[in-house]
Amino acid sequence: EFAARSGARLLPDPYLLSLPAWQFILSHGDSLCIDDTDYQAFREQVRSPAWRTAFLQQPLAERKAIAASLRQQSEQAKRQKKTQAQYPMDLNPGATDDFIRQHGYATFIHGHTHRPATHDHIVDGIHVERWVMSDWHEDCGEYLCWDGHHLNREVLR
Incomplete structure (x- = not known):
C-alpha cells in the first residue's frame, strides 16, 4: 500500500539496474551475512x-x-x-565475492550492516566497488546520485 500511495516501486532482491555503460546490483545485503x-x-x-x-x-x-x-x-x-572476538555482523567475504561474480561484477549497493562506507573489491582480477548505505532516521538519511560517470553519496535532511 505504501508503494502505491508514494509512487514508489518495490524491487526484488537482488535487483540489477542497468544504465548506459554501467550496471549496479542492489540488495538488502542480509543474505550475505552468513556468519551471523x-x-x-x-x-x-x-x-x-x-x-x-x-x-x-x-x-x-x-x-x-x-x-x-x-x-x-x-x-x-x-x-x-x-564485544565478541569474532564479530559476525558483516558480509562474508567469500559469499560477497561469489555474489559479485554471479551478477557480472556490477557495482554492488546494499544496506543492512549499519556501516556506511565504500569498499574496493578485486574479484577474479576485476575491480568492483561495494557501497554500503547508512541507516535512515526520522531526521536524516542518505541516497546515491549517479552523474553519468560516478556515484555520489548525498545526505537527505
Whole structure:
C-alpha cells in the first residue's frame, strides 16, 4: 500500500539496474551475512509464508508491539556481538565475492550492516566497488546520485 500511495516501486532482491555503460546490483545485503547464524535463522523464520500470514492476521497494535520487541532484541544482540572476538555482523567475504561474480561484477549497493562506507573489491582480477548505505532516521538519511560517470553519496535532511 505504501508503494502505491508514494509512487514508489518495490524491487526484488537482488535487483540489477542497468544504465548506459554501467550496471549496479542492489540488495538488502542480509543474505550475505552468513556468519551471523542467529540472524540467518531469524531471517528464515520471518520470510516464511506461514509466519507472514500469522503476523499479518494480528491487529495493527499487536504487530507494532511485536516489531518494537524485535527491534529491541536486535539492538541488544548487536551490542553483545560487538564485544565478541569474532564479530559476525558483516558480509562474508567469500559469499560477497561469489555474489559479485554471479551478477557480472556490477557495482554492488546494499544496506543492512549499519556501516556506511565504500569498499574496493578485486574479484577474479576485476575491480568492483561495494557501497554500503547508512541507516535512515526520522531526521536524516542518505541516497546515491549517479552523474553519468560516478556515484555520489548525498545526505537527505
